[in-house]
Amino acid sequence: MLTAGVVCWGSHGTIMCAPSQQRDHHEFEAALEAPYRLDTGGAPARVTLRFSQPGGEAAVRWRLELVDPAGRVLRRWRGRAALRDGAASVTVPVSAPSVAAAGAPGPHRLRIRAEPMDARGRTRGAEAVAQHWDVALAPPARLAMPPAGAAAAAAQALPYTVYYGNLHSQTSHSDGGGALDHCEGAQAPQSAPFGPDDAYEYARVHGLDFLLTSEHNHMYDGSEGTEPAADPARAKALYQSGLSAAAAYSAAHPGFLALYGMEWGVISNGGHLNILNSNELLGWERNGAGELLADTHTAKGGYAALYTLMRQRGWLGQFNHPKQSQFKVRGKALGYSEAGDEAMALCEVMNTSAFSTNTTETEGFRSNYEDSCVRLLEAGYHLAFASNQDNHCANWGMSYTNRTGVLIPEGEALTMGSFLQAIRARRVFATMDKQARLILTANGRLMGERFDNSGPLTLEVRHLNTAGVGASALSIVAGVPGKPGSSAPLPGAAAVTTITPEPGEHFYYARLTQEDGKLLWSAPVWVRQR
Structure with a gap:
């Protein structure tokens, strides 16, 4: 059995081996966990960023943005986190802006962009991961849809x-x-x-x-x-x-x-x-x-x-x-x-x-x-x-x-x-x-x-x-x-x-x-x- 991270091929009894590229499921991943409602009675909402790369890089560089429906960035946070045993999590307190400062009406969006770095702070051309989820800045009103009976x-x-x-x-x-x-x-x-x-x-x-x-x-x-x-x-x-x-x-x-x-x-x-x-x-x-x-x-x-x-x-x-x-x-x-x-x-x-x-x-x-x-x-x-x-x-x-x-x-x-x-x-x-x-x-x-x-x-x-x-x-x-x-x-x-x-x-x-x-x-x- 060959060790992981090595790829071999052969024909007519000859075997050739070389280091493999990144193993499947050892790729860098990032995810965003946020409550749908950012209005939490005046207290900031707890938004968690999670990162993983089994056996991968040493750290991650991330950016979190709150974006209005027209695509305008209302707020931005940046940071770095060390990966321990291939994983890291960061909690960001996010306060909902006032309705007057919320930009265009409609659902807003939290989005992250993250990329892994080696111990010297280099990204080495790794593809950044982007994720986003909708959030509400105020108690959402029920959308005007056909009545429940009619819809059913x-x-x-x-x-x-x-x-x-x-x-x-x-x-x-x-x-x-x-x-x-x-x-x-x-x-x-x-x-x-x-x-x-x-x-x-x-x-x-x-x-x-x-x-x-x-x-x-x-x-x-x-x-x-x-x-x-x-x-x-x-x-x-x-x-x-x-x-x-x-x-x-x-x-x-x-x-x-x-x-x-x-x-x-x-x-x-x-x-x-x-x-x-x-x-x-x-x-x-x-x-x-x-x-x-x-x-x-x-x-x-x-x-x-x-x-x-x-x-x-x-x-x-x-x-x-x-x-x-x-x-x-x-x-x-x-x-x-x-x-x-x-x-x-x-x-x-x-x-x-x-x-x-x-x-x-x-x-x-x-x-x-x-x-x-x-x-x-x-x-x-x-x-x-x-x-x-x-x-x-x-x-x-x-x-x-x-x-x-x-x-x-x-x-x-x-x-x-x-x-x-x-x-x-x-x-x-x-x-x-x-x-x-x-x-x-x-x-x-x-x-x-x-x-x-x-x-x-x-x-x-x-x-x-x-x-x-x-x-x-x-x-x-x-x-x-x-x-x-x-x-x-x-x-x-x-x-x-x-x-x-x-x-x-x-x-x-x-x-x-x-x-x-x-x-x-x-x-x-x-x-x-x-």
Whole structure:
């Protein structure tokens, strides 16, 4: 077994080794924990900044800003923190400005920018992490939406059933499945006690309708590097055993959908994406005899070729925790390809800490990737938003209340077929509240659809929360495919908003903030205005 941090390859009995790039899940992360309401009776609100980089740099440099809805910075804080055992946290007292000083009306935003530094204070070109969350400077008023009864009736009038689940998790088939009493990070590949069957049972018992176990494609040799003595037959058989376990569990538990797939790629100079329905193990690693440790070869970092293969095979994908330097196509980060547009259906707009051991759905380390998802939409991708947990510990779906919501036609069972059909149609929304749903229609056309339009366009937002939590803010974000930087909220958006778009291509999606600060994102609609 080779040591972590070394990558080896070989053929015809010759093995060559070199230091690897940054190990997966050893990347720098930053998160912002803030109460939704900054008004705390005159006392400053406690805002916590959390940073982690297992085995990484010595310190972090950070900046926190309070920004009004027009993008103006009202207040700014800066600092540095030492990383101890790969982690640090900083508490910043934040006082809400007066209404007169609050800038433009509407929800404000706290955002951070952080980057790791070595012991000499150098950033060494590391990508900065940016995060943001909405905050209220005063008690939020309930947004003027249709009356609860009418909203409920309208939601029920749509001929779909909503199913909630998690499309990003790992088990002992790669570096997940860690026991909660000592799970502090990624597990050594294939070392943990809990596998796919355990994950599906845990998720089903705790109320999820579906769970995808998405195993790292390059860990089927049982190594974070490459194992020269690895047996290709064993690696391929392990992947097939996961597919069989998911199918058997679904068959034995009608109403719950067990999914098994892979998380393809590496984070450093790459990017993780999930393939939801591949019956083949994809990889680039070879053992000491030059044998491929996968069913089908895919070049490491070769996203354009991967998208082409996915389109040929009919596989569907999800961009996982996307950063703005990742997923390069022809050298361009978040680059567009026609094959990728057809194959990639989802973008993970938020997730929780991959290493959370929380089982009460209260995890505070949460990350927001809306900016990167919007850049992908602007590049031309047709993506719905997903909200997942990236569980590596044995708490599948229970670290927080967030879920991915999928709309299945009424009368159809939740099966692999109906699920994939919904994903292809982008009938999906992302929510931080498992008791809430958000649906957008445009001239009666359901979110996820692409259509031609002439004349006015009426965008209608339907929000339903079965616990009675109302909405406090609503944005309808408009953008132009193929035009970077074009996205912005429509002025004066309401539950029903009528506009007449300029001729050309457009996308629109709804982002709603509940009274408790939890966010929901609809899938977009794509409109060609004549």
